[in-house]
Amino acid sequence: MIVDGRALAEVLKAEVRVEVEKLSSLTLAVIVNVSDAVTDSYVKIKKRVAGELGVTVVDCASVEEALVADGIILQLPLPPGMDVEREKNKIPIEKDVDVLSDAAFAAFSNGNHPAIPPVPAAMKYILEKNNTTIYGGKVAIVGYGRLVGKPAAVLFKQLGAEVRVADKGDDVGAITRDADIVILGTGIAGVLKPDMVKDGVAILDAGASVDRRLPAGRQGKVVGDADPACADKASLFTPVPGGVGPVAIAEIFANLVALERHFRP
Amino acid sequence: MIVDGRALAEVLKAEVRVEVEKLSSLTLAVIVNVSDAVTDSYVKIKKRVAGELGVTVVDCASVEEALVADGIILQLPLPPGMDVEREKNKIPIEKDVDVLSDAAFAAFSNGNHPAIPPVPAAMKYILEKNNTTIYGGKVAIVGYGRLVGKPAAVLFKQLGAEVRVADKGDDVGAITRDADIVILGTGIAGVLKPDMVKDGVAILDAGASVDRRLPAGRQGKVVGDADPACADKASLFTPVPGGVGPVAIAEIFANLVALERHFRP
Numbered sequence: 001m002i003v004d005g006r007a008l009a010e011v012l013k014a015e016v017r018v019e020v021e022k023l024s025s026l027t028l029a030v031i032v033n034v035s036d037a038v039t040d041s042y043v044k045i046k047k048r049v050a051g052e053l054g055v056t057v058v059d060c061a062s063v064e065e066a067l068v069a070d071g072i073i074l075q076l077p078l079p080p081g082m083d084v085e086r087e088k089n090k091i092p093i094e095k096d097v098d099v100l101s102d103a104a105f106a107a108f109s110n111g112n113h114p115a116i117p118p119v120p121a122a123m124k125y126i127l128e129k130n131n132t133t134i135y136g137g138k139v140a141i142v143g144y145g146r147l148v149g150k151p152a153a154v155l156f157k158q159l160g161a162e163v164r165v166a167d168k169g170d171d172v173g174a175i176t177r178d179a180d181i182v183i184l185g186t187g188i189a190g191v192l193k194p195d196m197v198k199d200g201v202a203i204l205d206a207g208a209s210v211d212r213r214l215p216a217g218r219q220g221k222v223v224g225d226a227d228p229a230c231a232d233k234a235s236l237f238t239p240v241p242g243g244v245g246p247v248a249i250a251e252i253f254a255n256l257v258a259l260e261r262h263f264r265p
Numbered sequence: 266m267i268v269d270g271r272a273l274a275e276v277l278k279a280e281v282r283v284e285v286e287k288l289s290s291l292t293l294a295v296i297v298n299v300s301d302a303v304t305d306s307y308v309k310i311k312k313r314v315a316g317e318l319g320v321t322v323v324d325c326a327s328v329e330e331a332l333v334a335d336g337i338i339l340q341l342p343l344p345p346g347m348d349v350e351r352e353k354n355k356i357p358i359e360k361d362v363d364v365l366s367d368a369a370f371a372a373f374s375n376g377n378h379p380a381i382p383p384v385p386a387a388m389k390y391i392l393e394k395n396n397t398t399i400y401g402g403k404v405a406i407v408g409y410g411r412l413v414g415k416p417a418a419v420l421f422k423q424l425g426a427e428v429r430v431a432d433k434g435d436d437v438g439a440i441t442r443d444a445d446i447v448i449l450g451t452g453i454a455g456v457l458k459p460d461m462v463k464d465g466v467a468i469l470d471a472g473a474s475v476d477r478r479l480p481a482g483r484q485g486k487v488v489g490d491a492d493p494a495c496a497d498k499a500s501l502f503t504p505v506p507g508g509v510g511p512v513a514i515a516e517i518f519a520n521l522v523a524l525e526r527h528f529r530p
Contacts, residue, residue: 007283014276018394021269129283 002231003126003238009246012125016250017053019257026256027056028097029066032075033082038210038222043075046249053253063090070264071097071256076147094263097255099151109154114262115255117151122247123183123204124155130236132181132202135160140179142166142192142225148185148206156183172196184225192226194233202236206244267496268391268503274511277390281515282318284522291521292321293362294331297340298347303475303487308340311514318518328355335529336362336521341412359528362520364416374419379527380520382416387512388448388469389420395501397446397467400425405444407431407457407490413450413471421448437461449490457491459498467501471509 020026028050032043050057060066063074072095078084088100096104099117107113116124127134139161143149149165157163166175173196176182184192184205197203207225224240231237238244285291293315297308315322325331328339337360343349353365361369364382372378381389392399404426408414414430422428431440438461441447449457449470462468472490489505496502503509 001287004283004286007279007286011276011279011283014272014279018269018272018276021272022266 001130001234001236003130003236003243005122005126005238005243005246008126008129009250011129012247012250012254013049013053016253016257019261020054020253023257023260025056026054026071026260027058027069028071028073028253028256029058029060029069030073030075031060031063031066033078034075039075039077046073046252049249049253055253055256063087067092067095069095070260071095071252073097073252074100094259097252097259099255100146105151108151111158114258116155116251117147118248118251118255119148119185119206119244120152120155120183121251121254122244123152123206124159125247125251126204126238126244127181127202127236130202132236134181137161137180138178139163139181139183140166140176141183141185142172142176143184143186143207145185148183152183152185156181182226186225188225189223190225190227192230194227194229197230197233199233200235201230201233203230203234203238204236204244205238205240206248208240208245266395266499266501268395268501268508270387270391270503270508270511273391273394274515276394277512277515277519278314278318281518281522284526285318285320285518288522288525290321291319291336291525292323292334293336293338293518293521294323294325294334295338295340296325296328296331298343299340304340304342311338311517314514314518320518320521328352332357332360334360335525336360336517338362338517339365359524362517362524364520365411370416373416376423379523381420381516382412383513383516383520384413384450384471384509385417385420385448386516386519387509388417388471389424390512390516391469391503391509392446392467392501395467397501399446402426402445403443404428404446404448405431405441406448406450407437407441408449408451408472410450413448417448417450421446447491451490453490454488455490455492457495459492459494462495462498464498465500466495466498468495468499468503469501469509470503470505471513473505473510 047057058069066072072091091101093104099108099115139156141149141152144167153163164175166172176196181202184207187207187209189209205224205226211221211223312322323334331337337356356366358369364373364380404421406414406417409432418428429440431437441461446467449472452472452474454474470489470491473487476486476488
């Protein structure tokens with residue numbers, strides 16, 4: 001089944017909206033240092049969702065300036081001169097809606113944090129809403145980046161899955177072939193082919209790259225890591241776009257509410 | 266806490282929308298025999314929600330004509346000449362989204378039916394979304410009508426609550442005073458007063474009557490069974506309008522989906 005991430009995001013947003021209403025007015029600071037088509041699009045979507053949920057957005061030039069808000073998004077990537085490690089670690093743990101700082105990630109890793117990194121949180125939400133069991137399942141994670149693979153490995157271990165990671169240089173098929181759940185976050189279009197998964201697999205694709213191999217006029221289309229033909233073998237398949245992405249954006253706001261409740265009750 | 270039923274209904278509708286999408290196109294027949302301001306308003310809302318959820322509405326003059334649809338709403342009340350008992354029992358159990366017929370109600374009562382009468386289903390949903398425990402709780406039901414009290418008594422017993430019903434002539438306060446959850450469905454404005462409930466009670470008000478005691482210009486306002494002052498003692502309080510009602514309308518569509526899955530998989 002092809003997951004309609006946009007429709008599921010509407011469920012999660014409606015749930016978050018109920019919680020936002022119960023709190024006093026929430027503000028979210030957005031720090032954008034780079035302007036390109038993809039970044040602009042992400043920022044625009046996040047701001048639109050904030051509006052839908054009744055969260056006030058403040059544009060800020062730096063983390064320091066953003067400290068007035070209840071939550072902080074440091075939009076990645078940062079421009080070449082800026083140190084991601086230093087900047088992200090300026091975000092106070094209680095405002096870190098992306099669970100980006102080392103302190104926030106450590107708290108999350110220790111199982112002792114109300115927020116979950118948005119992309120794996122979205123994957124968990126999608127699996128749960130489709131009654132797919134995580135506990136005891138074999139989870140293959142392809143790619144080990146900051147936003148997808150690394151936090152997904154932590155989360156799915158916490159949820160009782162048997163996790164294997166394929167990073168650069170590994171034989172991906174050897175790891176994905178017997179997996180119940182395949183998580184993708186490489187940004188390499190078509191890295192997962194149908195012969196690399198078993199029938200009935202759940203494929204959660206958080207990869208995104210611009211496909212330039214398309215015929216003229218269709219260039220610049222964003223595609224995922226999975227070859228779309230994988231969907232035929234999958235019990236659950238998240239398309240790109242319209243799969244994990246919209247739910248992950250809603251999870252940012254679920255984190256905003258969860259942090260607010262936990263740290264400022 | 267005052268429950269925002271409209272916001273909760275958005276959550277349920279988004280959940281139902283995801284399910285509607287997975288099914289082939291659904292149609293809902295609406296049979297309206299009476300036209301007055303209140304009935305027209307209900308019918309209009311149900312049709313609007315159908316549109317939001319991608320369900321096609323067919324206006325029908327009789328149950329016989331409505332049999333072409335996937336679900337049937339027989340809008341009550343019926344005009345004086347028509348026999349409610351006879352008409353409602355013409356609705357096939359698998360299309361009875363209001364669980365109105367004797368056969369559907371019997372199946373529901375036996376714990377053997379995928380649909381739940383919409384008003385108590387909405388109450389269950391509201392309690393669950395607010396983490397209010399039903400199992401083992403004391404539930405007082407005021408009013409024992411077809412749409413609220415009677416099905417609520419069945420449902421909350423099934424959910425493991427200790428249920429007591431106050432019907433006409435009973436001392437309402439004697440039954441509500443030690444209840445953890447009070448369910449109202451009498452249509453008598455202000456029948457529940459603050460001195461009749463304990464602190465921390467959850468009040469679910471499905472009563473609706475037109476308050477004619479208001480100053481000129483505010484006449485005709487729909488009010489619930491609970492004196493609004495009860496909200497101060499309640500851990501959970503559903504206002505009228507905007508409490509149980511919007512969620513109950515969404516539950517009609519949850520039933521449409523549940524019946525479709527169960528009887529036409």
